[in-house]
Amino acid sequence: RTLRIGLIPGDGIGKEVIPAGRRILEALPASLGLKFEFINLRAGFETFEQTGAALPDETVAILKSDCDGALFGAVSSPSTAVKGYSSPIVALRKKLDLYANVRPVKSVGGAANPIDMVIVRENTEDLYVKEERTYDTPEGKVAEAIKRISQRASSRIATMAGEIALRRQKIRAAGAPSIHKGPLVTITHKSNVLSQTDGLFRSTARDALAASRFSSVAVEEQIVDSMVYKLFRQPEAYDVIVAPNLYGDILSDGAAALVGSLGLVPSANVGEGFAIGEPCHGSAPDIMGQDIANPIATLRSAALMLEFLNEEEAAALIYAAVDANLEEGKLLSPDLGGKAKTSEVIEDILRRL
Amino acid sequence: RTLRIGLIPGDGIGKEVIPAGRRILEALPASLGLKFEFINLRAGFETFEQTGAALPDETVAILKSDCDGALFGAVSSPSTAVKGYSSPIVALRKKLDLYANVRPVKSVGGAANPIDMVIVRENTEDLYVKEERTYDTPEGKVAEAIKRISQRASSRIATMAGEIALRRQKIRAAGAPSIHKGPLVTITHKSNVLSQTDGLFRSTARDALAASRFSSVAVEEQIVDSMVYKLFRQPEAYDVIVAPNLYGDILSDGAAALVGSLGLVPSANVGEGFAIGEPCHGSAPDIMGQDIANPIATLRSAALMLEFLNEEEAAALIYAAVDANLEEGKLLSPDLGGKAKTSEVIEDILRRL
Ligand SMILES: CC(C)[C@H](C(=O)O)[C@@H](O)C(=O)O
Ligand SMILES: CC(C)[C@H](C(=O)O)[C@@H](O)C(=O)O
Numbered sequence: 089r090t091l092r093i094g095l096i097p098g099d100g101i102g103k104e105v106i107p108a109g110r111r112i113l114e115a116l117p118a119s120l121g122l123k124f125e126f127i128n129l130r131a132g133f134e135t136f137e138q139t140g141a142a143l144p145d146e147t148v149a150i151l152k153s154d155c156d157g158a159l160f161g162a163v164s165s166p167s168t169a170v171k172g173y174s175s176p177i178v179a180l181r182k183k184l185d186l187y188a189n190v191r192p193v194k195s196v197g198g199a200a201n202p203i204d205m206v207i208v209r210e211n212t213e214d215l216y217v218k219e220e221r222t223y224d225t226p227e228g229k230v231a232e233a234i235k236r237i238s239q240r241a242s243s244r245i246a247t248m249a250g251e252i253a254l255r256r257q258k259i260r261a262a263g264a265p266s267i268h269k270g271p272l273v274t275i276t277h278k279s280n281v282l283s284q285t286d287g288l289f290r291s292t293a294r295d296a297l298a299a300s301r302f303s304s305v306a307v308e309e310q311i312v313d314s315m316v317y318k319l320f321r322q323p324e325a326y327d328v329i330v331a332p333n334l335y336g337d338i339l340s341d342g343a344a345a346l347v348g349s350l351g352l353v354p355s356a357n358v359g360e361g362f363a364i365g366e367p368c369h370g371s372a373p374d375i376m377g378q379d380i381a382n383p384i385a386t387l388r389s390a391a392l393m394l395e396f397l398n399e400e401e402a403a404a405l406i407y408a409a410v411d412a413n414l415e416e417g418k419l420l421s422p423d424l425g426g427k428a429k430t431s432e433v434i435e436d437i438l439r440r441l
Numbered sequence: 442r443t444l445r446i447g448l449i450p451g452d453g454i455g456k457e458v459i460p461a462g463r464r465i466l467e468a469l470p471a472s473l474g475l476k477f478e479f480i481n482l483r484a485g486f487e488t489f490e491q492t493g494a495a496l497p498d499e500t501v502a503i504l505k506s507d508c509d510g511a512l513f514g515a516v517s518s519p520s521t522a523v524k525g526y527s528s529p530i531v532a533l534r535k536k537l538d539l540y541a542n543v544r545p546v547k548s549v550g551g552a553a554n555p556i557d558m559v560i561v562r563e564n565t566e567d568l569y570v571k572e573e574r575t576y577d578t579p580e581g582k583v584a585e586a587i588k589r590i591s592q593r594a595s596s597r598i599a600t601m602a603g604e605i606a607l608r609r610q611k612i613r614a615a616g617a618p619s620i621h622k623g624p625l626v627t628i629t630h631k632s633n634v635l636s637q638t639d640g641l642f643r644s645t646a647r648d649a650l651a652a653s654r655f656s657s658v659a660v661e662e663q664i665v666d667s668m669v670y671k672l673f674r675q676p677e678a679y680d681v682i683v684a685p686n687l688y689g690d691i692l693s694d695g696a697a698a699l700v701g702s703l704g705l706v707p708s709a710n711v712g713e714g715f716a717i718g719e720p721c722h723g724s725a726p727d728i729m730g731q732d733i734a735n736p737i738a739t740l741r742s743a744a745l746m747l748e749f750l751n752e753e754e755a756a757a758l759i760y761a762a763v764d765a766n767l768e769e770g771k772l773l774s775p776d777l778g779g780k781a782k783t784s785e786v787i788e789d790i791l792r793r794l
Contacts, residue, residue, distance in 0.1 A: 165633035169640050175633060215588060220637035228592030231637040235568060235588055239581030278687070280518040280528060284573035284584040287522050313694040314723075320673060320698035334631075338691060341666040345673035370667075 090123040091397060094151050094158035094364075098132035098176075100371025101381035102161020108383035108434045109159045109365065109390040112406055115438050120402050127154060131176040132163040132371075143176035148183050151362075157393045158364045159386065160357075162371040174218070177357075177366065181211045186357035186364060187241060188248045189336060190392065193343040193353055196414040202267050203323040203346055206256070208249040209336025210289075211357060213241050216333045237285040237332060239292050246293035248358070249273050249330035250302040256327065257304070268327050271305040273297055276315045276331040276339065289332050316342055344368055349423040351382030352414075354389035356396055363396035365389030379429045382421040384410055387437060409440040443476040444750060447504050447511035447717075451485035451529075453724030454734035455514020461736035461787045462512045462718065462743040465759055468791050473755050480507060484529040485516040485724075496529035501536050504715075510746045511717040512739065513710075515724040527571070530710075530719065534564045537717075539710035540594060541601045542689060543745065544721060546696040546706055549767040555620050556699055558679040559609070561602040562689025563642075564710060566594050569686045590638040590685060592645050599646035601711070602626050602683035603655040609680065610657070621680050624658045626650055629668045629684040629692065642685050669695055697721055702776040704735030705767075707742035709749055716749035718742030732782045735774040737763055740790060762793040 093113065097106040113124050129147045136142040142163070151158055163176055180186070189209040195202050219234040253271035260266040275293045277286040290309065297307045310318060312335045318325070319339065323346050331339055344353040353368040367385030375381060391406035413419060419436040420426025428436075446466065450459040466477050482500045489495040495516070504511055516529055533539070542562040548555050572587040606624035613619040628646045630639040643662065650660045663671060665688045671678070672695050684692055697706040706721040720738030728734060744759035766772060772789040773779025781789075 168644075169632070169636045174636070178634060215631075216634060218634065218636075220635065222637050222641065225591075228596075229641060230589060230591045231641040232590075233588040233635050233638040235586040236583060237585075238578075238583045243581075278568075279522070281531060281571065282568060282573065282586050283522045283527070283571075284575050285586040288575065288582060288584040291521075313690050316669065316691050317694040317698045317703060320695065337666050338669050341670040342673065342695065345670045350670060 091156045092125045094155040096160045098161040099164040100373045100376040105386040106161045109386045160366040164371040186359040188358040191340040191355045205326040207340045208330045210245040214333035242289045242292035243296045246296035253328040272327040275309045351423040356392040363393045365393035412440045444509045445478045447508040449482045449513045451514040452517040453726045453729040458739040459514045462739045513719040517724040539712040541711040544693040544708045556676040560693045561683045563598040567686035595642045595645035596649045599649035606681040625680040628662045704776040709745040716746045718746035765793045
């Protein structure tokens with residue numbers, strides 16, 4: 089099988105980590121019978137400055153017609169609003185209907201407080217519809233934004249969360265050591281204030297997870313503020329967390345803090361038969377060009393993309409190579425307290441593949 | 442001076458901690474020349490069930506006409522939406538124009554990682570305007586909520602944050618040991634996605650803090666997801682954090698997790714010449730009636746209320762008595778790993794006053 093993968097480095101350290109993602113895919117053993125073709129694509133602030141579009145139509149068109157998946161690096165946001173610029177990754181999620189943002193956060197073997205959770209974030213609506221307006225009043229400007237929550241999107245994201253909980257349980261049952269007893273989905277919302285929008289998310293998620301195929305999955309709820317509190321007080325308790333777009337954004341950064349660095353946390357933007365792997369970190373202009381960015385979030389994002397393209401065996405090999413590097417702990421990038429260069433971390437992980 | 446204080450216990454452990462707040466005020470030394478009159482007021486889910494109103498008009502009227510301040514306990518939210526019920530504290534904040542929610546989070550002396558920050562949360566708008574609607578589409582229900590950000594509210598909350606930063610610096614300069622070098626305000630927003638609403642919050646806060654009276658205050662920004670990450674990775678770096686309503690809600694629970702328990706964290710809802718002290722924790726129905734709730738958040742909230750009523754000396758005495766209890770660490774409630782009853786913690790703190 090040949091997979092055609094779009095590569096969208098974006099800005100800053102995106103340009104340093106996406107090549108690492110390509111290399112690990114190329115280094116997968118031939119015995120898997122997997123081949124890759126790569127297509128370089130543009131997006132980001134630099135692209136905006138050069139072409140006037142942060143997400144050129146061509147990039148979207150090629151992803152749609154020619155690609156099975158993609159790797160997206162990171163993009164810089166201008167420090168003050170720039171007319172016509174808006175985040176290309178947010179646009180891409182909507183244009184390709186990549187309705188789920190899946191962010192696994194797992195501590196490395198031997199951690200004092202092991203955690204192993206995945207945040208399943210709705211990826212197309214909520215405040216990310218970006219419908220805003222500004223008007224003048226006698227007391228100054230007022231701006232409004234729409235937070236939109238639909239039954240359709242809430243249902244499919246909760247279903248995805250249920251499927252992921254079942255899949256994780258299957259892997260655990262197959263003997264992988266685990267801190268969890270059974271599959272659990274925690275629905276996060278703020279329906280005590282937003283009774284209609286978050287209320288709809290909550291009740292729809294409840295309904296979706298009441299389907300008989302999820303009968304083995306325990307379902308509970310946490311109000312988002314309390315979820316952040318619990319995330320830090322008892323992170324080991326959580327298995328799958330499902331949340332509307334914005335809470336998912338916030339929770340996944342919080343969870344990343346628990347495992348020591350955003351540089352470790354991957355994500356996949358997932359739609360029907362298509363997935364974009366994307367490290368959770370940003371473009372980090374402060375460290376770009378120094379060969380010190382942590383490539384691990386991208387390597388894991390490549391693996392996560394493969395999982396959603398049904399190449400679980402290939403994914404497992406990448407995860408194992410990354411874990412071996414982290415467990416040994418000799419070649420770590422500076423965000424993890426190490427001194428290794430990006431290139432040294434990559435070489436070490438490729439060697440272990 | 443006689444201060445008239447409304448007491449609104451609400452539901453659950455609110456009924457156990459608000460009496461503690463009353464007792465500490467009554468126990469303040471006569472030499473301060475402060476007298477208190479207390480007025481018992483109703484609000485909450487139980488009140489809703491009994492009277493049909495979660496926040497009776499009478500409660501609002503008496504607070505407005507007869508009180509200098511108040512203590513609010515906590516209220517229970519129904520587990521599924523109940524027609525006609527909506528959070529009384531959210532309503533109270535708006536009806537009394539208590540535009541700032543001030544939440545100091547401080548570790549006790551000797552903590553391995555000392556932190557000392559205050560979250561200044563806008564308290565009247567954002568998604569808390571609760572303007573929602575639901576409509577049907579061929580693909581199911583869709584619900585929308587308005588997020589509203591005004592220049593007026595953003596400006597006054599940023600100004601409040603600046604004033605608090607200056608006041609904290611003054612106390613530090615007077616010799617209080619501190620982890621901070623100078624006053625710092627961190628503006629939190631998500632203007633990379635919400636360019637108009639959060640963009641307005643950001644630019645207005647910047648403008649307000651550029652006033653010459655804040656020339657000694659350093660100002661920086663954090664995107665909300667990154668703020669949660671940093672809150673956990675380097676909490677010692679933050680002094681005053683200013684945020685729109687919802688982010689402030691989430692950040693203050695996150696910060697509470699850092700000091701070990703929500704049971705320690707106070708808040709004050711502050712308007713012009715009026716303040717309501719309110720512990721950050723909820724009504725905790727699971728532990729009510731057991732005399733194990735931590736009263737400290739309420740005692741500190743009483744002190745915080747006094748600060749905003751310009752009774753800083755009285756406030757300082759309460760803070761010191763609470764800190765002495767925590768530093769000794771012998772009579773701690775179960776949320777802090779201790780075995781003391783609510784009543785024992787209160788007695789110990791009163792003894793130290
Ligand atoms: C860069 C930004 C628009 C984006 C988001 O908010 O989704 C990022 O924070 C993320 O989590 O991927
Ligand atoms: C109970 C709830 C409505 C409230 C809020 O969201 O403001 C609470 O979380 C708080 O922080 O005081």
